[in-house]
Amino acid sequence: MVSASGTSFFKGMLLGSISWVLITMFGQIHIRHRGQTQDHEHHHLRPPNRNDFLNTSKVILLELSKSIRVFCIIFGESEDESYWAALKETWTKHCDKAELYDTKNDNLVNIESNDRWVQMRTTYKYVFEKYGDNYNWFFLALPTTFAVIENLKYLLFTRDASQPFYLGHTVIFGDLEYVTVEGGIVLSRESMKRLNRLLDNSETCADQSVIWKLSEDKQLAICLKYAGVHAENAEDYEGRDVFNTKPIAQLIEEALSNNPQQVVEGCCSDMAITFNGLTPHKMEVMMYGLYRLRAFGHYFNDTLVFLPPVGSEND
């Protein structure tokens, strides 16, 4: 009797594992197959052509530098306070304005829910209502992300914020291309406008989860798709991602361990915008490595000019 129930137990385990595998694959394959028959392009966005501005006057270029106004939203929960303190003291000083939303101890937006998608869309609504008129680009990042706002502005400065842009590091999930929140999400003012119109009026942006929970970045992509806003993967002139979801050290180690016998080319773009997975200490090191440490005798003739923030020591 014991051996009989034993074998049926193991048969059951086997069936359970197989059915889990099948269900997961079914979700991916089925939708992917449908996706390939559709006309779906992977969208890329690259920085402007350097040569377009060789003859533009200095005055106009300075005005251009000032005209790109970026609002930074740091969104998420973190285990300790030191993350929020570090963010305030480091890269967010380079945003035109930054707001930090701790979804665990929120006393700013008063989101009464633990659902990440509800929190995210409430935050976007709040930001648009309060700041939508004064800024033309809205950048959302996790508390573990470090962003180089100057490089973000360089990527964006020839783009018209009254067009629907939705940029970052994209991933394809079936027939949905979405921007991963780990790399940072950039929305133009027009995209924010359309998003908020949908959030105001309809239920189209309610939870789209079927079997298990869809992450909030996928939900955002689905919602924006209804408004005709499509994700684009941001890259440099060589086609390398500028929004990174991992820290520099990890990108280096992965590149090297994948090709142990070769000399690989550099892991990361010169004009990288984000890295994710940084601790507060690593953010302080990035401030020094990025805004201060450099090699003497190397000069650049850049189109834009960005001044260091007032009253700051670490940049």
Add this chain to the structure above:
Amino acid sequence: MASKSWLNFLTFLCGSAIGFLLCSQLFSILLGEKGDTQPNVLHNDPHARHSDDNGQNHLEGQMNFNADSSQHKDENTDIAENLYHKVRILCWVMTGPQNLEKKAKHVKATWAQRCNKVLFMSSEENKDFPAVGLKTKEGRDQLYWKTIKAFQYVHEHYLEDADWFLKADDDTYVILDNLRWLLSKYDPEEPIYFGRRFKPYVKQGYMSGGAGYVLSKEALKRFVDAFKTDKCTHSSSIEDLALGRCMEIMNVEAGDSRDTIGKETFHPFVPEHHLIKGYLPRTFWYWNYNYYPPVEGPGCCSDLAVSFHYVDSTTMYELEYLVYHLRPYGYLYRYQPTLPEHILKEISQANKNEDTKVKLGNP
């Protein structure tokens, strides 16, 4: 009979539920983020030598950040190139047979390429790497002996090929462009040497071995001469201290390597250990060793830093990326250092000459 099949069915259901859950758990664990597993290493002895890296991840492969020269089309390196020819530096890297592939390889792939000449010094010769064989043993007590032999080798074979002679470890990262800026104000015929200055034991101070130190041509001549004339002893287990004592005996000045606003350029640790307030505990030897008032936080380190020490392989590439590649576009740096007068004159002369050539219509 019915109850038995009912029991079987029940165990079957249990099994399938557990199998299902196990798989999903396994999957989420595999996808889970790997935490930062680097231990905080504090080096408890100023003259500590590197213990064998047991368990340290051995980086296979190499990365060449300079392969993408197209990203640097907008970069003007005229001044850096001018300094390369004006301030010639020979670098020798202290290493050993076991560390050629583990550490020295990554030095060779990154900063060593910017030396006017680089030599890897080991106890035994390696024709493939290539590494010079000093015919010594390996080990902590051999370091000073290796240093003496290395400088003697350089003096014998390369004295006229450089103006300055740098010693570094295979876990030191050096920014040659910034070293050239520092040295451009000095004359290599003067007896002087630079590094991270420590105050104990030697009246004029001595330079930390790991942070790297650089001797003028005259200083090198005097150092080699000291052993021919027995003014300095060959034996010591503390390389940097012994060298510092010998320098003082031979009247070689211990220079001030700080930048024009007093910030240190040679660093005995990685940037993080200097930048984070409270990282190095107050009881740590470092606070009593530094010749100049030690600073932690953003004031610790010059924008034009020359070296960092205890740099592991990954951090070598990370520093290479941060110094020579990643930059904030259009950013106006706060610290704007200038070149000494005589170099500025030279550059404007060179430009003037080019202009007249054009005017005269020379091909």
